[in-house]
Structures are given as C-alpha cells and as structure tokens.
Amino acid sequence: MPPSQPNFSTKERILGVAETLFARHGFAGASLRQVTAAAKVNLAAVNYHFGSKESLIEEVFRRRLDELNRYRLAALAAVNANPEHVLEDVLDAFVRPALEQSMDSAGGAAFVRVLARAYAEHDERLRKFLSDNYGHVLREFATAFAHLLPHLDKEELYWRLDIVAGALTYAMADFGMIKRRGETSEATHRERTAEHLIRFAAAGLRA
Amino acid sequence: MPPSQPNFSTKERILGVAETLFARHGFAGASLRQVTAAAKVNLAAVNYHFGSKESLIEEVFRRRLDELNRYRLAALAAVNANPEHVLEDVLDAFVRPALEQSMDSAGGAAFVRVLARAYAEHDERLRKFLSDNYGHVLREFATAFAHLLPHLDKEELYWRLDIVAGALTYAMADFGMIKRRGETSEATHRERTAEHLIRFAAAGLRA
DNA sequence: GATGCGGTCAAACGACCGTTTGAATACTAG
C-alpha cells in the first residue's frame, strides 16, 4: 500500500488507498473510514477533496483510465498503420497497455482488479460513467476487430467481444495470482502470460 | 421475483429474494432489510432461520450448487464413459448443467449471476467455502481436461482453465443480456449460445 | 383447557455508515 507515504499529497494518498481497498472489498464493502484510516488522513478529507464517495470512485477510475485509454488508442493506431496487421496485433494493443500499467505504477495492479470489479457491478450509475469515458475506446477496437473478422455478423461479433473483454479483464486481474516458475523473471513471466492470453483470445474469436 | 408468492415457505422466499438481490447489488450492497421487505417477511426471520447474513449467503450457494455439482459430475461421468470423447464434450458437461439450471428453476438465472459475483469477490471466507464445496468438481474436470490436452504442462493447464472458468462463468451470467434475434425461440437461442461458448473455449484451450 | 413449541412480530440494541459543521491550523499574498 504505497501511497500512505507522507510525501504524497492527501488527495493522492486517498486515491491510492481507495484503489487497493476497492479492489479488495468492493465499492460498497470498503468504507471511507477504512480508506482514510489506511491513508492516515482525516475522515472529512474525502468529502472535502472529492465531494462524495461516489465521486471518489469515479476519480479512482478517471486517474488511470485516461492514461490507459491513451495508450490503448495509440497502440491501436500503430497497429492500424501497418497494412499487414493481424488479429493478434489488435489484441496486443488491448492487453499490453493494461499489462504495463499494472507493472510500473505502484497501485496499477490493484486498478486492474478494480476494473474487473466494475465489470461485475451492474450498477446503473457506474456503468453509465464507464460507458461515457471508456465506450469510445471499445468502439474503436470493435471496428478494428470487425475488419479482421468479416465472417462474423454484427450481433455475433459484439457478444463475442463482450466475452473476450470479460475474459481478458478477469485474466489480467488475476495476474498477480498466477504463480511464476522460480527461474523466470517477473518481466518475462508477464510477457509470456500476455502471449498466452492473446493466443487464447485470438483462437476463440476465429473459431 | 417469483418466490414472494405466499405459497412458498418463509425460508424459501428469503432464499429466492436474496438470490436476486445479491445478484443485482452484491453481497455487501444488498441489505437484510431490503431482502426481508421484498420477501414480505419479518426482518428477524433471517437470523431465526439462517443465524446470520453470512450463513444466508452460504445457503444461497449451497441450495443451487448441490444440484449443479450433481448434474455436472453426472454429465462428466457420461462423457468419460465414451472412449472417443473430445474436448468439446467435456466443456459441454460443464456448461450445459448451468445452462439448464438457469432456464428451469425460476431464480436460476440470478444464481449464475451470483456465482459470477463470487468469482469477483476475493473475500477469504467466501472463497474457502466455495473451494470446500465446489473444488472437487473443478478438480475432476481438470483431470479430464488434462487427458485431452497432454501438450500443456500442469502449470499452463491450470491457469488456462482458470481463464476458461472465468470466461464461461461471465458469459453465462450475461446470458440474459445477449439479445436474441426476434425469430428464434428462447430455447434454441440458448442452445446456439452454448455451442458458440464451447467452440470459443475449445479453441482457446487447444491454441 | 393447560402445556410446550416452532414461528412471527414490533421494537430496540450498539455499531458503523456517508456526510456536515465549525473551530483550529498551514500556507500564501500583499
């Protein structure tokens, strides 16, 4: 739980701790008292800096999602620029940014888990927020997939992508729990895991 | 929300309503007051019949899981009896029982969604309960898959099955949300969806 | 008709929830 270090601002400490606690206990399950206690800030700080718990949740998403969306769209643009790109390249553009974010930024691994939780929540308010801030990215990927999978009609493609997105999100959320062999380094382990994930998803989409 | 009919016993009404509300709002998000109000039952009835909210949650699982496990193991045994069975048969033995349960028993569709939620919860207590009551089934399926996928080492196989279980659970939870074409009946739609799911998972496992 | 018992009920318990308040403090600009 890194951002309880005092050299981070109150706002950043709250965001960091909230991220890990939401990942661990869910949005309803993690209370503001737990968050502020772990972040070593006053209880009222959440409402002062964010206005409400609901807004805090949204801010937890916005902080990482902005960066993740940028990377994913950039990666997708690079793939589209290559006229000989294949299905695996598009999947790579989707998976790799999340992979890298979960590695460098300290709480990134926790965020991928928060993302997986949001996927499970059928809360109307949260879904609307995510669709507003995230939908255009998924739509761009969907059209990229559509060009590579012309044998699938629109309906078929969409629910298949829904499965893929869910499977990938969940698989990435469990990255930390897949034990790696002793001899391989963390970096190469993740690299190999990503390759497997992509191969799995590509085969499922082509089937 | 069918089991609010008065011809069901108090216990059954609570279980049925709790199932749908847990599916919709999560275990922490659905309160006993919401449950008892929707079930038209006194608040104290939950603690009288189940002891605690925690035990109620476990009972919601136990009720359906017992039946689901029986069906899955029976289907798997039938598959194993056929010496020429293939990967798709084992996947079918896993998917079809959940599919059928989500069709006939009124709250079955909600339960599959509860199962998906439990998959997202990293709560230690709940995971232990599920692993105690569910683990042996997954282990039997794992050995069946192991025989059909000899090219995968044990480590590789296990996290791949983890992905498949997650993807299938989530896909099945969203069954109700995949819109079907107007001309096809509900039964044939589910049949086709199951076939797609199995083909998708089989391709991913073989890749 | 009294006794015992499983079930239901309204009411209350203490704990915890998200949020608000108003005073105390830290910081910055004039």
Next chain:
DNA sequence: CTAGTATTCAAACGGTCGTTTGACCGCATC
C-alpha cells in the same frame, strides 16, 4: 506582520446496518 484562503481536525449529524430481545401467535399433545 497581516489578511485571506486552503486545508486539516475532532465531533457530531441522521440514517442504516446486522443482530437480539421478549411478547405474541397458531397448533399439536396430553
């Protein structure tokens, strides 16, 4: 140094949480 703004703080707000209590009910048994 001072005035003013931004932040932190302890305390309290009303509300909801899971759980417990004790009275009350219907009903079978003697």
